[in-house]
Amino acid sequence: DARVTQTPRHKVTEMGQEVTMRCQPILGHNTVFWYRQTMMQGLELLAYFRNRAPLDDSGMPKDRFSAEMPDATLATLKIQPSEPRDSAVYFCASGLWQGFTWYGYTFGSGTRLTVV
Amino acid sequence: ILNVEQSPQSLHVQEGDSTNFTCSFPSSNFYALHWYRWETAKSPEALFVMTLNGDEKKKGRISATLNTKEGYSYLYIKGSQPEDSATYLCAFKRSNDYKLSFGAGTTVTVRA
Numbered sequence: 504d505a506r507v508t509q510t511p512r513h514k515v516t517e518m519g520q521e522v523t524m525r526c527q528p529i530l531g532h533n534t535v536f537w538y539r540q541t542m543m544q545g546l547e548l549l550a551y552f553r554n555r556a557p558l559d560d561s562g563m564p565k566d567r568f569s570a571e572m573p574d575a576t577l578a579t580l581k582i583q584p585s586e587p588r589d590s591a592v593y594f595c596a597s598g599l600w601q602g603f604t605w606y607g608y609t610f611g612s613g614t615r616l617t618v619v
Numbered sequence: 620i621l622n623v624e625q626s627p628q629s630l631h632v633q634e635g636d637s638t639n640f641t642c643s644f645p646s647s648n649f650y651a652l653h654w655y656r657w658e659t660a661k662s663p664e665a666l667f668v669m670t671l672n673g674d675e676k677k678k679g680r681i682s683a684t685l686n687t688k689e690g691y692s693y694l695y696i697k698g699s700q701p702e703d704s705a706t707y708l709c710a711f712k713r714s715n716d717y718k719l720s721f722g723a724g725t726t727v728t729v730r731a
Contacts, residue, residue, distance in 0.1 A: 534717050545723040546663075546708070553717055594662060598717075605651060605712065608719065610662040 528597030642709030
């Protein structure tokens with residue numbers, strides 16, 4: 504089965520440090536999404552890309568978060584500087600549009616981030 | 620922000636009993652309604668993608684219906700088993716948007 508691969512699976516870091524999370528979407532998928540799982544809001548959309556172009560990052564705190572897609576096989580989410588309130592599970596998902604047909608998302612296993 | 624609401628927030632079911640729960644979503648600009656099953660410490664797993672009004676989908680003992688005119692979908696679990704315990708998420712996709720808007724989920728706990 505094709506999978507979305509996220510690394511690392513777990514990350515513990517000190518407040519103020521830079522954190523980079525990586526996602527390898529399913530080969531051929533042309534949309535990539537970053538979500539954060541929070542207790543209060545469930546799955547919160549942070550940013551997403553279509554054909555590597557950022558379409559919407561309004562869900563991210565711009566001063567410390569950045570999302571990029573340097574090539575079709577890699578998406579990154581960076582937090583600098585990290586804060587304890589950033590502790591959460593971050594999910595990447597990739598999806599496919601073909602013509603006018605939407606084939607849905609597949610989620611990665613998530614990165615559990617703990618900022619102490 | 621799109622209003623996708625799921626109810627109830629949680630429910631407890633006796634093993635062998637059947638249950639159902641609701642997802643409501645905006646009825647305008649509808650494109651698709653997704654259901655996901657999300658077990659603790661795992662990633663959400665796609666159950667159904669529904670696009671047509673009146674659609675019914677089935678996967679084993681789990682089935683779903685869709686009413687796009689009134690903006691709701693039901694998920695049914697027949698003869699619940701402990702392995703059905705999970706959070707069930709619905710997600711709405713508009714016709715002019717690439718992203719999904721998720722509900723907060725219904726957490727199902729099946730008691731043996």
